[in-house]
Amino acid sequence: MANFTKIISIVLINTFFFAPSLSADTSILCIQKFLKKTVFEPGLLDGVWGKQTESSINSLLDQAGMLKPNQEISALDAKEVCNLLHSSKSDELLESGKFKVFRIETD
Amino acid sequence: MLTRRHFLSGTGAGLFLSGYPVHGFTKNAIEGRIVVVLLEGGMDGLLAVPPIGDDNLFKQRRALVASNPLKLNPLFGIHPNFKNFSSMLLNDEASIIHATSFPYVGRSHFEGQNVLQGGMLAPFSIKTGWLGRAMDIANIAGKAMSLETPLIIRGANDLDNFYPARIKHARLPSSETLRLIQSTHLNNAAKVIGKLTKNSMKMGVVSQARDPLSLAAEAGRAMRGKDGPRVAVVKIPKFDDHSEIGTDTGHHPELFTLVDRTFGKLKSELKEEWNNTIVLTMTEFGRTVKENGSAGTDHGYGSVGLLAGGLINRSSVVANWPGLSNKDLYEKRDLYATIDYRSICAACLEAAFGLDHDLISDRVFLDKSIPRTYGHIFG
Numbered sequence: 001m002a003n004f005t006k007i008i009s010i011v012l013i014n015t016f017f018f019a020p021s022l023s024a025d026t027s028i029l030c031i032q033k034f035l036k037k038t039v040f041e042p043g044l045l046d047g048v049w050g051k052q053t054e055s056s057i058n059s060l061l062d063q064a065g066m067l068k069p070n071q072e073i074s075a076l077d078a079k080e081v082c083n084l085l086h087s088s089k090s091d092e093l094l095e096s097g098k099f100k101v102f103r104i105e106t107d
Numbered sequence: 108m109l110t111r112r113h114f115l116s117g118t119g120a121g122l123f124l125s126g127y128p129v130h131g132f133t134k135n136a137i138e139g140r141i142v143v144v145l146l147e148g149g150m151d152g153l154l155a156v157p158p159i160g161d162d163n164l165f166k167q168r169r170a171l172v173a174s175n176p177l178k179l180n181p182l183f184g185i186h187p188n189f190k191n192f193s194s195m196l197l198n199d200e201a202s203i204i205h206a207t208s209f210p211y212v213g214r215s216h217f218e219g220q221n222v223l224q225g226g227m228l229a230p231f232s233i234k235t236g237w238l239g240r241a242m243d244i245a246n247i248a249g250k251a252m253s254l255e256t257p258l259i260i261r262g263a264n265d266l267d268n269f270y271p272a273r274i275k276h277a278r279l280p281s282s283e284t285l286r287l288i289q290s291t292h293l294n295n296a297a298k299v300i301g302k303l304t305k306n307s308m309k310m311g312v313v314s315q316a317r318d319p320l321s322l323a324a325e326a327g328r329a330m331r332g333k334d335g336p337r338v339a340v341v342k343i344p345k346f347d348d349h350s351e352i353g354t355d356t357g358h359h360p361e362l363f364t365l366v367d368r369t370f371g372k373l374k375s376e377l378k379e380e381w382n383n384t385i386v387l388t389m390t391e392f393g394r395t396v397k398e399n400g401s402a403g404t405d406h407g408y409g410s411v412g413l414l415a416g417g418l419i420n421r422s423s424v425v426a427n428w429p430g431l432s433n434k435d436l437y438e439k440r441d442l443y444a445t446i447d448y449r450s451i452c453a454a455c456l457e458a459a460f461g462l463d464h465d466l467i468s469d470r471v472f473l474d475k476s477i478p479r480t481y482g483h484i485f486g
Contacts, residue, residue: 039427099446099483102424104196105180 024048027078031057034085038097049075057081064089064096121342122322124329125242125260139383139418139459140330142339142373143238143259144366146390147220148346152410153396153442154359156203156424159184163431167396171404173355179203183424187355188363191371192413196422201370201415202484204451205426208392208444212437214406216347219391224259226449226472235261237452238338241471245460247337259340319343323369327376330384337459341369346390350401370415382417385455389448395440396431409442412451418458418485425483447477454481 024047032053035042040060043052054073061067061081066089073081085093157172158164160182164172176184177193183205185193195201211222211230218230226237239262319341326339343365345358352359366388374381393410409429429435429443437443453467458481468477 095479096482098478099425099480100427101483102180102182102426104199104422104424105178106197 025075025078027082028053028075030082031078031085034082034093035060035097037094039100040097049078059100060093060097063101064093066093121257121340122326123257123260123340123342124326124336125239125256125338125340138337139385139461140337140339140377140380140416141238141455141459142326142330142341142384142386142416144369144386144388144413145220145223145259145340145342146346146362146366146388147342147344148216148348148390149219149392149394149406150346150362150388150390150410151348151352151359151394151404152205152390153393154352154354155186155189155363155413156205156411157184157186158182158205158428158431161428161431163435167431168398170402171352171354171398173360175355179424182428183426186360186363188360189367189413191367191374192415195370195374195415199422200417200419201413202419202422203424203426204412204414204446204448204484205424206409206429206442206444207412207426207446207448207451208409209389209448210444211392212408214392214408216391216406221258223389223391223448224257226452228474234258237449237471238262238340238456241456241460241462241467242338244466244470245462247460257340257342260338319365319369320372323372324376327373327378331377331380335380343369348394348403349399349405350403352394352398352403366413370413374415385414385416385418385459387451387455388413389452393442393444396436396442397440407441408437409444412448414451414455414484420485423483425480446480449474450478450480451484453477454479454484457481458485 026047028049029045029047032042032045032047035053035056036045038060040056041052042056043050054075058067058073061073066084067073151171153164153168154171154173157176159172159176159178173186175187177187177189178184179196183203185196185203192201196203209219209223209226210228211219213219213230215230221230222228224236225231225233226240227233236257236259239260242260243262322341326341329335330337330339343362346362348358351357354360370386373384373386377384389412390410393407394404395407397404399405425446427445429445431442433439435443449472453464453472456462456467456471457464462471464479464481465475468475
């Protein structure tokens with residue numbers, strides 16, 4: 001009985017402290033792993049859509065000219081973006097992601 | 108003995124033109140022009156292009172940040188003395204590469220200059236220069252307009268050289284130069300040069316660096332001609348400011364003005380040919396992040412490269428910014444160079460000569476691992 005209580009406690013603790021890993025999304029993880037191969041840092045490879053992942057994937061796609069004007073990628077687009085990252089555009093995106101380009105802002 | 112100090116004091120501004128078309132030999136695939144501006148002594152890239160969005164800049168070198176840099180974007184600004192260059196940035200005809208260097212960390216002027224001109228990983232490992240080798244491959248051979256041909260444009264096909272007398276101050280013998288030449292000779296030769304030096308001093312001739320602006324104007328005029336040279340190298344010395352480097356005003360800011368006016372002069376003299384040109388600066392290393400005890404900075408690692416010309420379509424700062432906190436610095440003192448400047452030179456060759464990147468990596472820099480940056484600069 002004591003062992004059973006211990007196991008339940010461990011499960012509850014893990015659920016509480018490591019909730020993100022339980023809700024990891026494979027498409028988001030796919031994006032994060034791709035970003036890790038570039039200079040656009042994804043943050044933790046945890047499969048969770050955070051500010052860092054969002055900022056980096058938008059920056060990479062924008063730099064590579066693969067975003068439409070005013071388009072912003074969100075968690076809802078993760079599957080589609082993952083497919084793009086592993087399409088024929090993959091090499092082009094990896095090459096673009098080797099260096100960061102900071103545009104001149106004239107205003 | 109030729110010391111480092113003698114070497115530095117004896118070298119002045121200089122101009123070297125090369126790649127005059129030779130009938131029956133020159134193949135004109137892409138008719139771009141390249142001007143290399145050699146900034147000798149090690150330019151302080153953090154003073155030239157301060158990363159004003161990095162809080163550690165002000166913690167590390169508060170006294171060495173210009174009070175009113177022109178803001179380029181949230182991370183970078185540029186020293187206000189770069190007036191012409193700033194206009195070019197705003198007109199989408201210039202770009203900056205930051206935290207960059209040739210892969211050389213030895214902090215020696217001799218070695219650093221040899222690495223950046225030779226384009227190899229180790230100093231004194233080759234007798235030709237990266238630009239000369241590229242001219243060979245592109246079949247852009249011809250005359251070099253200089254008394255001595257600098258390493259950077261030396262290649263197997265360099266056919267001839269000559270030197271024009273009409274450049275400002277070119278006729279004047281320089282006492283320092285003669286002393287330098289004398290120090291490298293022995294016996295009778297040294298005596299003869301010694302006499303020349305004395306005569307030179309009697310005539311009241313003082314050492315005078317040839318004016319880089321006149322040289323830039325000469326380069327621009329020559330290069331805009333139909334049969335003009337395709338390559339020019341302009342040397343601007345004296346960046347080695349170990350003391351009193353200056354911030355808003357002072358020695359380094361004065362040199363920034365000179366570099367800036369050199370860009371302006373090249374553009375105005377190249378006229379229409381500016382649209383077909385890329386100008387790039389190169390310096391052997393950057394300078395320490397922190398100020399030393401003499402209000403200067405010492406030999407460092409990462410610096411900046413300034414690029415301008417009509418071959419650029421959209422201005423930007425290209426940088427994998429390494430940061431300026433103590434843990435981010437190279438050997439706890441220098442800006443880390445995160446971009447190999449050979450990759451920038453390779454992109455310029457690709458844009459101006461139309462050479463394939465893999466060919467440039469393999470046969471110009473003899474290193475297949477150089478990444479392609481063409482799209483980031485010219486795309």
